[in-house]
Amino acid sequence: MLRAVRSRRTRVPINSLPAQPLVTSDVSPTTPLPPDGAADALARLYATLNDEQRAVVDAPADLPLQVIAGAGTGKTNTLVHRVIRLIERGVAPDAIMLLTFSRRAAEEMRGRVMRLLASAGMPEIRLDWAGTFHATGAQLLRDYAGVIGLSPNFTIADRDDSADLLGLLRHELGLDETAQRFPTRQTCLAIYSRVVNTGAALQAVVAEHFPWCAGWEVQLKRLFANYVAAKQADQVLDYDDLLLIWERMLDVPLIADDLRARFSHVLVDEYQDTNRLQASLLFAMRPHGQGLTVVGDDAQSIYAFRGAEAANMFEFVEQCTPAATVLTLTRNYRSSAPLLAASNAVIHEAARRHPKTLWTTRADGEAPSLVSLADETAQADYVSLQALARREGGARLRDQAILFRTGTHSAALEVALGARRIPFRKFGGLKFLDAAHVRDLLAILRFAQNPRERVAGFRVLQLLPGVGAATAAQTLAAITTALGSAVAPPRGFRLPEPKRALAHWDALADLLAALAQPVEPVGAQVERALAWYEPWLAARFDDAAIRIEDLHALARIAHTYPSRERFLAELTLDPPDAVSDQAADPMLDDDYLILSTIHSAKGREWRHVTLLNAVDGCLPADMATRNASELEEERRLLYVAMTRARETLEIVLPLRFHVHQQAAGGDRHVFAQRTRFIPPKLLSLFDSRAWPSAAPSETGRQALAALRVDIAAKLRSMWD
Numbered sequence: 092m093l094r095a096v097r098s099r100r101t102r103v104p105i106n107s108l109p110a111q112p113l114v115t116s117d118v119s120p121t122t123p124l125p126p127d128g129a130a131d132a133l134a135r136l137y138a139t140l141n142d143e144q145r146a147v148v149d150a151p152a153d154l155p156l157q158v159i160a161g162a163g164t165g166k167t168n169t170l171v172h173r174v175i176r177l178i179e180r181g182v183a184p185d186a187i188m189l190l191t192f193s194r195r196a197a198e199e200m201r202g203r204v205m206r207l208l209a210s211a212g213m214p215e216i217r218l219d220w221a222g223t224f225h226a227t228g229a230q231l232l233r234d235y236a237g238v239i240g241l242s243p244n245f246t247i248a249d250r251d252d253s254a255d256l257l258g259l260l261r262h263e264l265g266l267d268e269t270a271q272r273f274p275t276r277q278t279c280l281a282i283y284s285r286v287v288n289t290g291a292a293l294q295a296v297v298a299e300h301f302p303w304c305a306g307w308e309v310q311l312k313r314l315f316a317n318y319v320a321a322k323q324a325d326q327v328l329d330y331d332d333l334l335l336i337w338e339r340m341l342d343v344p345l346i347a348d349d350l351r352a353r354f355s356h357v358l359v360d361e362y363q364d365t366n367r368l369q370a371s372l373l374f375a376m377r378p379h380g381q382g383l384t385v386v387g388d389d390a391q392s393i394y395a396f397r398g399a400e401a402a403n404m405f406e407f408v409e410q411c412t413p414a415a416t417v418l419t420l421t422r423n424y425r426s427s428a429p430l431l432a433a434s435n436a437v438i439h440e441a442a443r444r445h446p447k448t449l450w451t452t453r454a455d456g457e458a459p460s461l462v463s464l465a466d467e468t469a470q471a472d473y474v475s476l477q478a479l480a481r482r483e484g485g486a487r488l489r490d491q492a493i494l495f496r497t498g499t500h501s502a503a504l505e506v507a508l509g510a511r512r513i514p515f516r517k518f519g520g521l522k523f524l525d526a527a528h529v530r531d532l533l534a535i536l537r538f539a540q541n542p543r544e545r546v547a548g549f550r551v552l553q554l555l556p557g558v559g560a561a562t563a564a565q566t567l568a569a570i571t572t573a574l575g576s577a578v579a580p581p582r583g584f585r586l587p588e589p590k591r592a593l594a595h596w597d598a599l600a601d602l603l604a605a606l607a608q609p610v611e612p613v614g615a616q617v618e619r620a621l622a623w624y625e626p627w628l629a630a631r632f633d634d635a636a637i638r639i640e641d642l643h644a645l646a647r648i649a650h651t652y653p654s655r656e657r658f659l660a661e662l663t664l665d666p667p668d669a670v671s672d673q674a675a676d677p678m679l680d681d682d683y684l685i686l687s688t689i690h691s692a693k694g695r696e697w698r699h700v701t702l703l704n705a706v707d708g709c710l711p712a713d714m715a716t717r718n719a720s721e722l723e724e725e726r727r728l729l730y731v732a733m734t735r736a737r738e739t740l741e742i743v744l745p746l747r748f749h750v751h752q753q754a755a756g757g758d759r760h761v762f763a764q765r766t767r768f769i770p771p772k773l774l775s776l777f778d779s780r781a782w783p784s785a786a787p788s789e790t791g792r793q794a795l796a797a798l799r800v801d802i803a804a805k806l807r808s809m810w811d
């Protein structure tokens with residue numbers, strides 16, 4: 092059986108496998124039926140769903156199903172109950188694959204399924220196959236590594252690592268010395284990734300999305316060929332490989348049969364943000380869409396710039412045989428009626444969409460406001476004062492989110508918040524894992540796991556005093572030679588000494604040897620690496636004391652993972668935005684305002700939401716107005732932002748923008764227009780006002796002159 096092959100982790104040529112389709116599951120394909128009493132408890136849980144949600148839960152499990160789930164209509168809840176229903180019907184939890192957009196969503200759904208089943212008295216289950224596409228791909232590839240000739244110790248390169256490798260190869264090919272400027276390594280990666288994810292030809296991708304790179308196609312092709320070869324030699328996979336190799340595995344009939352037998356049901360959340368490759372993977376996993384459920388909202392598709400295909404949502408039904416059933420969720424539980432009316436009106440202007448109008452029984456609430464003010468400085472003042480006022484009114488800071496189209500839009504606000512000592516956390520800006528010290532520590536673990544990985548190796552070796560790029564390169568070459576064809580460093584393996592004796596070398600070699608085949612859990616491994624790294628940290632950074640806290644947080648996160656492979660894969664694929672993302676930590680329950688890009692706000696909700704810079708040029712962004720489909724995506728971004736609010740929504744319009752790049756003290760500015768996505772005919776759904784409000788009227792002044800208030804009596808009455 093393949094499972095046996097997998098667990099031995101030895102390579103078996105594909106043609107030596109038995110000819111019969113393989114059934115891998117060594118667990119019973121079904122779980123025991125619910126014990127007495129559990130059925131009643133499950134029925135009570137089911138009764139909390141509305142009719143539309145129940146229709147989704149009850150739809151035939153083996154037939155293709157598409158759910159069009161409007162914003163705030165409870166798709167998480169509904170998917171969770173559909174999973175529970177499958178388990179209740181006897182499907183084994185490890186035959187269910189649940190694919191989500193973020194690790195946070197996967198964890199939430201997994202946790203909810205387990206908690207609800209436990210509360211119904213069902214035996215404890217694990218939902219091991221709930222994760223993002225990429226994390227699930229990594230998990231599968233490790234399972235089948237032996238079969239497909241991949242080292243089970245492969246490491247995953249994140250986008251920065253991949254760009255670094257392309258940079259290295261670009262240099263080796265002499266492309267950085269050309270008379271005309273060759274595309275940067277980030278652009279090269281973006282081109283490569285788009286080709287791989289969309290299945291389009293290189294020529295077409297360059298012409299349509301990177302026209303300034305036209306003429307370089309031949310060189311780019313050579314660069315990409317070298318990139319693929321280098322990754323294979325280093326046993327490194329990039330994000331795209333995780334999906335590509337998964338797809339190629341499905342071309343091998345024996346593996347495809349095995350995968351299809353293992354996973355009888357695949358459920359996909361946020362289908363509107365999947366790309367071509369992901370859609371074709373799903374149909375390869377579940378041919379004709381049998382046992383496939385996809386949930387999404389075309390109105391919230393905001394990732395086309397990364398190759399997502401909103402068209403997947405429109406084409407799903409015909410791609411299935413029999414054609415998929417389509418069910419819609421329209422009852423919104425999140426927002427008050429006036430907020431929903433305005434959001435509905437904004438999205439109704441969209442060119443192409445699945446028809447649906449969201450409704451709510453929450454008739455209360457204020458209309459969203461459009462607040463005009465002078466400029467970004469005024470905006471920063473207004474927003475910080477409002478946050479404080481709401482806090483005075485009883486709302487915690489973390490019930491309030493300030494959203495913006497691009498990370499830089501919050502710059503003035505961040506300064507204003509700092510000056511007023513209002514704590515905030517920013518999501519979608521600098522990520523936790525982008526921090527140099529966190530990358531250093533993770534590089535140690537990755538290098539220990541896969542000593543062929545040059546990008547991680549480069550980073551680690553250069554931590555040692557006196558080691559520069561040249562010495563690091565020599566050392567890495569020596570390591571690769573010494574490893575020969577071994578897939579992992581054998582027990583007792585020590586890295587070869589670099590030619591020149593290095594101070595501190597032995598301590599690093601000992602650490603890597605200990606981590607190469609560890610006996611301790613991954614949390615302890617992080618602590619061991621940290622003990623070695625701490626002195627270098629102190630030498631490298633002035634603010635080492637703060638950074639060390641991040642690394643302790645990293646160790647705490649590591650303690651929650653069953654293996655190092657899983658820890659490294661998931662953190663590389665879907666890093667937490669900030670340490671505070673690990674909300675379980677009671678040490679971190681202080682109050683702070685949320686600042687977030689709209690993209691990072693996806694799937695979340697807050698009582699009070701403020702949207703900054705709702706003007707043309709910012710939303711839609713300047714760079715996204717080249718064609719109709721880009722503009723439509725910008726409209727959906729506004730819709731996503733608006734539908735995050737539960738109670739109040741403020742949309743702020745600074746009227747003047749300072750022009751950047753002018754001499755110090757320059758006062759050139761441009762006047763901005765309200766975003767085109769709120770045209771005059773929609774204004775009646777908003778409460779428009781200016782800040783500061785206009786000067787008081789003559790009548791108001793006269794009333795004030797006649798007014799006499801006994802403040803002293805009011806103060807005394809406080810103690811009556």
Ligand SMILES: Nc1ncnc2c1ncn2[C@@H]1O[C@H](COP(=O)(O)OP(=O)(O)OP(=O)(O)O)[C@@H](O)[C@H]1O
Pocket residue numbers: 139140141144160161162163164165166167168388391424425693694695734
């Ligand atoms: N049947 C229900 N009864 C009461 N509340 C519900 C029900 N279903 C969902 N909710 C609530 O509705 C809110 C929105 O749910 P959820 O976050 O799952 O929405 P969503 O469909 O994922 O939204 P979006 O796509 O906008 O992120 C949550 O606060 C959830 O608790």
